[in-house]
Amino acid sequence: MEWINQYITFPITDPTWIFLLVLVMILFAPILLDKLRIPHIIGMIISGLLVGEHGFNILARDSSFELFGKVGLYYIMFLAGLEMNMNDFKENKYKALTLGLLCFTIPIIVGFFVNLSLLHYGVATSLLLASMYASNTQVSYPIVIRYGVSSQRSVSIAVGGTAVTDSLTLLVLAVVAGMYKGDANGTYWLLLLCKVILIGAVIIIIFPRIARWFFRRYDEVVTQYIFVLALVFLAAALMELAGMEGILGAFLTGLVLNRMIPHVSPLMGHLEFVGNALFIPYFLIGVGMLINLHVLFGSFNAIVVAAVMICVALAGKWIASFVVQIIFGLKRIERRLIYGLSTAQAAATLAAVMVGYNIILPDGNRLLNEDVLNGTILLILVTCIVSSLVTDKAARQIAMNEAQPDEHQQRTTEKILIPVAYLDTIDYLMELALMIRSTKFEDNILALHVMTDAGTEQSEMKGRLCLDKAAKAAAGANVKLVQLSRYDVNVSSGIIHTAKEQDASCLVVGLHRKVNIMDSFYGKVTENLLKSVHREVIVAKFLMPLNTIRRIIVAVPPKAEYEAGFQKWLRNCCRMGAALGCRVHFFANEKTTGYIQSFLATKYKQTRTNFSNLEKWDDLLLLTGYVSYDHLLVIISARRGSISYNPLFEELPKQINTYFNNSSLMLVFPDQIGDEVKETITFSKPIGSNDVQLYEKIGAWIYKWLKKQL
Numbered sequence: 001m002e003w004i005n006q007y008i009t010f011p012i013t014d015p016t017w018i019f020l021l022v023l024v025m026i027l028f029a030p031i032l033l034d035k036l037r038i039p040h041i042i043g044m045i046i047s048g049l050l051v052g053e054h055g056f057n058i059l060a061r062d063s064s065f066e067l068f069g070k071v072g073l074y075y076i077m078f079l080a081g082l083e084m085n086m087n088d089f090k091e092n093k094y095k096a097l098t099l100g101l102l103c104f105t106i107p108i109i110v111g112f113f114v115n116l117s118l119l120h121y122g123v124a125t126s127l128l129l130a131s132m133y134a135s136n137t138q139v140s141y142p143i144v145i146r147y148g149v150s151s152q153r154s155v156s157i158a159v160g161g162t163a164v165t166d167s168l169t170l171l172v173l174a175v176v177a178g179m180y181k182g183d184a185n186g187t188y189w190l191l192l193l194c195k196v197i198l199i200g201a202v203i204i205i206i207f208p209r210i211a212r213w214f215f216r217r218y219d220e221v222v223t224q225y226i227f228v229l230a231l232v233f234l235a236a237a238l239m240e241l242a243g244m245e246g247i248l249g250a251f252l253t254g255l256v257l258n259r260m261i262p263h264v265s266p267l268m269g270h271l272e273f274v275g276n277a278l279f280i281p282y283f284l285i286g287v288g289m290l291i292n293l294h295v296l297f298g299s300f301n302a303i304v305v306a307a308v309m310i311c312v313a314l315a316g317k318w319i320a321s322f323v324v325q326i327i328f329g330l331k332r333i334e335r336r337l338i339y340g341l342s343t344a345q346a347a348a349t350l351a352a353v354m355v356g357y358n359i360i361l362p363d364g365n366r367l368l369n370e371d372v373l374n375g376t377i378l379l380i381l382v383t384c385i386v387s388s389l390v391t392d393k394a395a396r397q398i399a400m401n402e403a404q405p406d407e408h409q410q411r412t413t414e415k416i417l418i419p420v421a422y423l424d425t426i427d428y429l430m431e432l433a434l435m436i437r438s439t440k441f442e443d444n445i446l447a448l449h450v451m452t453d454a455g456t457e458q459s460e461m462k463g464r465l466c467l468d469k470a471a472k473a474a475a476g477a478n479v480k481l482v483q484l485s486r487y488d489v490n491v492s493s494g495i496i497h498t499a500k501e502q503d504a505s506c507l508v509v510g511l512h513r514k515v516n517i518m519d520s521f522y523g524k525v526t527e528n529l530l531k532s533v534h535r536e537v538i539v540a541k542f543l544m545p546l547n548t549i550r551r552i553i554v555a556v557p558p559k560a561e562y563e564a565g566f567q568k569w570l571r572n573c574c575r576m577g578a579a580l581g582c583r584v585h586f587f588a589n590e591k592t593t594g595y596i597q598s599f600l601a602t603k604y605k606q607t608r609t610n611f612s613n614l615e616k617w618d619d620l621l622l623l624t625g626y627v628s629y630d631h632l633l634v635i636i637s638a639r640r641g642s643i644s645y646n647p648l649f650e651e652l653p654k655q656i657n658t659y660f661n662n663s664s665l666m667l668v669f670p671d672q673i674g675d676e677v678k679e680t681i682t683f684s685k686p687i688g689s690n691d692v693q694l695y696e697k698i699g700a701w702i703y704k705w706l707k708k709q710l
Helices: 002-007 015-034 040-051 063-083 086-091 093-117 123-134 141-146 153-179 186-217 221-242 246-256 266-289 293-297 300-328 332-343 347-358 370-403 407-411 423-436 457-476 491-501 523-532 566-580 590-603 620-625 647-659 676-681 690-709
Strands: 416-419 445-452 482-488 506-510 536-541 551-555 583-588 609-613 631-636 664-669
Touching: 015 040, 015 063, 015 266, 040 266, 040 370, 063 141, 063 153, 063 221, 063 246, 063 266, 093 123, 093 153, 093 300, 093 332, 123 153, 123 300, 123 347, 123 370, 141 266, 141 332, 141 370, 153 246, 153 332, 153 347, 186 221, 186 246, 221 246, 221 266, 266 370, 266 457, 300 332, 300 370, 332 370, 347 370, 416 423, 416 491, 423 445, 423 457, 423 506, 423 536, 423 566, 445 457, 445 491, 457 482, 482 491, 491 523, 506 523, 523 536, 536 566, 551 566, 551 620, 566 583, 566 590, 566 631, 583 590, 590 609, 620 647
Parallel strands: 416 445, 416 506, 445 482, 506 536, 551 583, 551 631, 583 609, 631 664
Antiparallel strands: 536 664
16 A cells, blocks of 8 residues: 555546546446446446545546536537437427426525525525526436437427526526626626627527538548537537526537437437547536535535425426426326436536635625535435436336337338449448438348459459448448448349348439440449339439438329338438438329328328429429429339339439439339338328319219119
8 A cells, every 4th residue: 555655646636547547437337337227327426426535535626627527518418409309399399498487487486485484595695596496407318318219209398498497597697696796787787688699699590501511511520520519619608708608509509500410420429429438427527526425414504405405406396397297298207207307407506506606795705605515516416316317217118118119110121222332422322321221120221342253352442442431331320230242243133132132121322423425314233223123222312411401302203102112212201301300392293292191190290391282294394493402302203114103204314414413312213012002092081182072972972862763
């Protein structure tokens, strides 16, 4: 022990040892606490308590914890906005607003009178302390990400409610702090309001345009990651300049970048990985290091203050969650998840207590004394533990319920085959496949490189490079890719044989690149695929990154609803719309539109859609007024001899080259096999289908005529 003390002094100040010990805690705390079924977040906080100056004094809370802690705090709020299902949030915005107002008003009203009557604090102290009961931090949000339930409406309600609650809490903090500034007059408040509105407008209006411009010109993931992180801290810094907390700017940045960073993209994978692996644990360990149990339990008054704070905070949030459940008819499991996400307190609470602690009153006392400071630390610890336990249990239950496949999912499989031949198109094809794949299946994306019998060492090396690049794109989105390589007499034969051997349900290929004037529009390989493979084939050409697409235009031919693959391509369009956060605009005739609306009303109610009439396919000039340079045009075609085939399809290449040569494009050839056509034609009466109503009238007239005759 003396030998150790000779070379190591406590607390450790050497940066190498500090970072090593932090990494050890991040590594082993979850492993040890998993055996006790305790959430990882609690392990991080307890680890910070043990190694901090109020524990075994192994580490001091130096500037590195302040730096990484602030980064982690911003990261939590940024990911909360980024992971939010915007379609679900818009649908539940009133629920989120109601929850936010209740989570703010109930704790602050109850807390204010409790502070006055039981703790005998002054008006300003009681108001600031009550605002701490109302605030909350999404400390347990990584739990819902880990269980994959971040798209649940209850999560959107809780996260949206947090934004409302924290905004009001920070406003109260600014008001109380301004009361003790010499310039806290009417001009001060007006200027504060104007600055917040101006900076909020900059983040909401300018940031998306800058990001879309950047993503179109730079597709390297590391460059994009640094750019996104710079935007987060720029927004946080601007909010702090305005007099508000930076967490509000970080959250707004996550919201405005939500549509440009799909949840299945490699960039999202990198953002989540770095945050959950380093920055967020660093923040949680730093929170644990603030806890001083010795001082807390050495003062009876501090214990009373802490008990009152904990009881009011937990009860107020539970009442708010219960009232929201009653008003909007939510499930019990949803209420528990909302309560778990709305209970933890760290960010705004710490900000409020430090502001109050640093304000010196005219009599020499602090606005918030040491009892409140230590009680706040215990409040943070208890609420984080309760939040983590409740969220973990509720999220796990929801994930288990969703993991039970229905009968249709048990009868079907999904495998997307991507032939790769050109390095510069692999990222786009992989990104498309990641968007349309079902997360219910594993290993359902296959990348194939075909070499002819005359293959050389150079072609083999090119094949390895193509497959490695595809695997890297899949790994960035945390998806396992199946790599296939084979020799065959020609490329199309290799793809056809592999598709049949692997029972591929969908093929994603790039649009043929013309080498000479004699080449056809689709190319020999794609034409052979369409003749020999009866599964869905998607022929794609992208002129910009998919995450910058603002709208999807879908042209649907008459009788498309009778094809076996009708539901599949429609489902893929909805998945793309959800991943990109954009609107899907369908162009079809009245009858087909009715079937599309029936399907969406049954399976994809939250897909944002528009519908326009398109009767004639002899000239697609009508679509040119709707397809912009940052839109994706999807044309549903058909193979020769299929139900929806139209001889006018032969003119599609000419029309595409004439009207849409500078647009991103997808040509979809639906399935021609399967039992989905039975489900399609047994829909309820299509919306707007006049011929069905006419047949009913004719049948009723015949029935009455026969009844009279008999």
